[in-house]
Amino acid sequence: MxxxxxxxxxxxxxxxxxxxxxxxxxxxxxxxxxxxxxxxxxxxxxxxxxxxxxxxxxxxxxxxxxxxxxxxxxxxxxxxxxxxxxxxxxxxxxxxxxxxxxxxxxxxxxxxxxxxxxxxxxxxYQPFNKEKKNIYKIDNIIMDDNTKSVTVDNIPITLTPIEYDILCLMMRYPNKVFSVQNLYESIWSQDYSYLDNNTIVVHISNLRKKIEKDPKNPQHLKSMWGRGYYVGESNKVF
Incomplete structure (x- = not known):
């Protein structure tokens, strides 16, 4: 700001x-x-x-x-x-x-x-300010948390602040399954009371449209039935 x-x-x-x-x-x-x-x-x-x-x-x-x-x-x-x-x-x-x-x-x-x-x-609010910000990579997706930028196949994509925070959280902790409530508590912190599943579902859907080749068959931002969402293994570049 x-x-x-x-x-x-x-x-x-x-x-x-x-x-x-x-x-x-x-x-x-x-x-x-x-x-x-x-x-x-x-x-x-x-x-x-x-x-x-x-x-x-x-x-x-x-x-x-x-x-x-x-x-x-x-x-x-x-x-x-x-x-x-x-x-x-x-x-x-x-x-x-x-x-x-x-x-x-x-x-x-x-x-x-x-x-x-x-x-x-x-x-x-920087939810990950306890550690030095890094650059993360999952296949064709690169996230630079220093510049708050994301590219897919080296093409910059535009994410809303919430979409960015959700993706950043998951890429920092690959293969960790985040429940909807986990995501609320991590991204929204104490600013909001817990509302409903639909809000997170919509943001996940929007994210998949931006980072997945086939959003209906996601290869990166995945679901675990009854538990939540996660991304596959990421490689920390820096």
């Missing part, structure tokens, strides 16, 4: 919600950029945006569509803020590249907590 003020983009077509969020976020010392529709939100995203809060039901483009387009240019954490609370809606949000999901009406204190948790996890 940059040394200057944190920039948060808020996209919501409800003027009252935008005003509330602006007051809450500015009170915490954040700079706030506003968009009243999905198209404008996409136009405002650049390397200076540190976090994005997206409403789902917006004119021009809905939040899920906006999230997918933003993920082509930014890995800034995305928090969905919406009146929809169905599990299927959450799955769509995570599949689009979102990092967290809150349902309206929301608690002001919880919203600030989640914003800070996302910022801390994505920019400050």
């Amino acid at each position: 940059k040394e200057n003020k944190i920039n948060i983009l808020v996209a919501d077509d409800d003027a009252d919600i935008r005003e509330i969020l602006e007051i809450l976020l500015k009170a915490e010392g954040f700079d706030v950029i506003m968009a009243s529709d999905g198209k404008k939100a996409i136009e405002l995203v650049d390397e200076n945006i540190d976090l994005i809060i997206l409403d789902v039901a917006m004119p021009e483009k809905n939040g899920f569509q906006v999230c997918k387009e933003i993920r082509n240019v930014s890995i800034a954490p995305i928090l969905f803020l919406t009146a929809k609370g169905m599990e299927s809606d959450k799955a769509i949000g995570f599949s689009a590249g979102g990092d967290d999901y809150m349902v309206k009406p929301f608690s002001n204190a919880e919203l600030i907590f989640r914003v800070k948790a996302l910022l801390r996890r994505c920019y400050h």
